[in-house]
Amino acid sequence: MHVLTGRWPRDTGTHHMTFNFEAISDILACPKCRGELVYLGDSLICDSEEHRLQFPIVDGIPRLLVEESVTLSDDQWDRLKNQMEPTS
Ligand SMILES: [Zn+2]
Numbered sequence: 363m364h365v366l367t368g369r370w371p372r373d374t375g376t377h378h379m380t381f382n383f384e385a386i387s388d389i390l391a392c393p394k395c396r397g398e399l400v401y402l403g404d405s406l407i408c409d410s411e412e413h414r415l416q417f418p419i420v421d422g423i424p425r426l427l428v429e430e431s432v433t434l435s436d437d438q439w440d441r442l443k444n445q446m447e448p449t450s
Pocket residue numbers: 392393394395396397408409410413415
């Protein structure tokens with residue numbers, strides 16, 4: 363299991379941008395499986411139970427790189443699933 367530590371590479375001197383997920387969600391896909399991504403908090407999650415990849419959004423820019431993704435644990439995955447699908 364990977365643990366999210368350290369800092370992500372970031373550009374200096376860039377202005378903060380508003381990340382409009384809905385506007386670009388159609389063109390976003392998991393770089394590993396081309397599957398759908400779910401926008402959650404400050405990250406994007408591959409909606410594939412097989413991968414459980416979480417991609418960070420840094421300064422409003424999604425970093426869709428497998429190398430920068432985090433593989434979620436069973437526990438984290440369960441919690442995220444609960445957030446994605448509110449209990450009815
Ligand atoms: Zn995937």
